[in-house]
Each structure stands twice: as C-alpha cells, then as structure tokens.
C-alpha cells in the first residue's frame with residue numbers, strides 16, 4: 001500500500017519490510033537527489049533500453065531502466081506524467097528503476113527490465129515485487145488515434161498506463177499480490193506532483209528511487 005511519509009515521499013508499506021532496501025517516489029515537496037551522494041540516473045529517451053549501474057553513480061548514458069545489485073547503489077528515474085516503476089528482487093537483493101511513458105509501455109519496458117534482471121542477476125519473476133508509482137491517470141490521459149492504436153483503442157481515447165504496465169508485469173510472471181499501484185494522477189494532484197501535460201516546459205521532474213543499503 002502506498003503512503004506519504006513525513007518527508008513527503010511516497011513509499012510502499014510492503015517494501016518497508018526489507019531492511020536492506022531503500023525506496024521511494026518523490027513529490028514536488030521533497031528534493032530527492034540531495035539525500036544521496038551516490039545516485040545513478042540515465043538520459044531518458046523513451047526507449048526500452050536497460051542499463052546496469054554496477055555501483056556507479058551519475059548519469060550512466062542513455063536508456064530508460066537502471067538495474068542495480070551493488071550494496072550502496074541507488075538508481076533513479078525522473079518523470080512528470082510518465083509512470084515510474086520500481087522492481088525489487090527479494091531473494092537476490094537486486095533492484096530496478098524504470099521510466100515508462102506511452103512509448104516505453106508500448107515497447108514493454110517492464111518486461112524488458114525483468115528479462116535484463118534475469119540475464120544479469122538470475123532474477124526469477126516470482127521473487128519480484130513491483131511498485132507502480134504516480135503518473136498521469138486515465139482520467140487525464142486522452143491521446144490521439146496513433147497513440148491509442150498502440151493500446152488497442154480506436155480514435156481518440158483515454159489510456160491507462162498503470163493498468164497496461166500492471167498487465168505486462170503479470171504476463172511475465174510477477175505475482176499479482178506483489179504488484180502495488182499508487183493510482184495517483186500527477187495531473188489531477190497539482191499540489192503534490194509535477195505534470196508535463198499540465199505545466200508544459202515549466203514542469204519539474206519527480207525522482208523515484210530504489211537502492212541497496
């Protein structure tokens with residue numbers, strides 16, 4: 001279950017059970033990068049490319065999912081309407097942070113990230129927890145016919161990116177009871193979240209992070 005902690009960061013109570021894990025979804029009320037000396041990010045390009053952080057910090061090239069299993073490593077994605085997804089391998093203590101907008105979702109980036117964790121760390125889908133953070137909701141995400149067609153809709157339509165990512169996680173074998181969704185709309189909740197669709201070029205970015213102590 002998602003809740004907002006006293007530092008104004010959203011967390012998932014089920015993930016709080018792991019003492020080795022660091023995780024959170026930032027709001028516009030919390031400056032995340034200042035909390036971590038070691039933070040790895042990517043130049044995000046709306047792709048399905050996955051990059052292994054391997055204990056490094058800073059901007060580690062281009063891509064939209066960062067994997068990590070090094071103690072001390074924290075990986076993050078930046079969003080403003082796109083969907084942030086955090087993966088946690090409970091058995092191997094490995095994690096991933098994913099940026100899933102419509103392009104990444106259509107390219108099935110969460111599945112690609114699970115596969116990349118399997119190849120690199122030996123992750124099994126049944127050991128994963130997945131947290132789908134705040135992003136633009138179906139309420140506000142009306143798209144044109146070209147984008148709608150990517151999600152099996154005709155004409156202009158409202159797209160539910162959280163549901164699409166949830167389905168992909170289930171399809172690759174993540175246990176439904178271990179998938180947590182905030183269902184918080186970044187466009188509706190202006191006091192808490194940045195939204196590109198609402199604020200255009202003036203929009204800031206939310207940091208969603210996951211790491212290993």
Ligand SMILES: [Zn+2]
Pocket residue numbers: 136137138139140141185186187188
């Ligand atoms: Zn909304």
